[in-house]
Amino acid sequence: MILRDATIDDLETLQWWDEQAHIIAAGPPTYKWARELKRKPEWREQLIAEQEGESIGFVQILDPSGDPNQYWGNNVSRKMRAIQIWIGESYNLNRGYGSTIMNMVLERCFDDDMVNELVVDPLSTNAKAHRFYTRLGFKYMETKKFGEDLCYVMKLKRASYFNE
Numbered sequence: 001m002i003l004r005d006a007t008i009d010d011l012e013t014l015q016w017w018d019e020q021a022h023i024i025a026a027g028p029p030t031y032k033w034a035r036e037l038k039r040k041p042e043w044r045e046q047l048i049a050e051q052e053g054e055s056i057g058f059v060q061i062l063d064p065s066g067d068p069n070q071y072w073g074n075n076v077s078r079k080m081r082a083i084q085i086w087i088g089e090s091y092n093l094n095r096g097y098g099s100t101i102m103n104m105v106l107e108r109c110f111d112d113d114m115v116n117e118l119v120v121d122p123l124s125t126n127a128k129a130h131r132f133y134t135r136l137g138f139k140y141m142e143t144k145k146f147g148e149d150l151c152y153v154m155k156l157k158r159a160s161y162f163n164e
């Protein structure tokens with residue numbers, strides 16, 4: 001598995017994935033891909049996980065302190081990163097890909113000494129994602145409303161990651 005930058009060449013793939021039932025159920029993505037894939041703001045990485053040439057999933061690593069949309073609020077620690085992940089095709093679920101990808105993402109994030117905590121915000125109804133993140137060491141912090149969505153905020157601290 002490798003992580004590479006998402007580019008405009010991934011447009012069709014990402015739009016197709018947006019239509020998949022398991023992705024819609026997790027909270028429909030609202031990205032305007034044609035625009036987003038053409039820009040690379042320093043507060044965000046958009047990555048494709050690829051296995052032997054096949055695009056498997058999407059990952060976004062966000063520095064919420066730089067995010068002009070202030071999704072995570074307007075007074076967020078610069079040491080925090082927010083992660084989003086999805087596996088594109090339903091036939092690629094439950095094969096361990098998500099865990100492999102997230103382990104790569106955790107390593108990539110904590111490789112930056114500045115970063116001391118990672119957050120995710122699965123829908124409160126997304127029990128599969130809660131199990132997934134818990135297995136990876138994330139801890140439930142609170143239930144929070146983001147727009148219309150009720151989400152669990154789950155956190156993985158650097159100390160906890162390296163002590164495991």
Ligand SMILES: CC(C)(COP(=O)(O)OP(=O)(O)OC[C@H]1O[C@@H](n2cnc3c(N)ncnc32)[C@H](O)[C@@H]1OP(=O)(O)O)[C@@H](O)C(=O)NCCC(=O)NCCS
Binds near residue numbers: 022087122126129
């Ligand atoms: C959450 C998500 C990323 C997990 O990805 P995944 O590749 O299915 O994750 P894994 O395969 O590593 O683990 C999922 C399950 O498969 C099991 N599994 C892992 N490897 C396996 C294997 N080789 N064979 C069979 N089962 C396996 C795990 O034990 C786990 O079981 P559980 O659901 O009963 O807890 C994926 O379900 C997804 O994209 N969901 C939609 C979007 C989403 O919810 N994103 C996160 C919230 S924003």
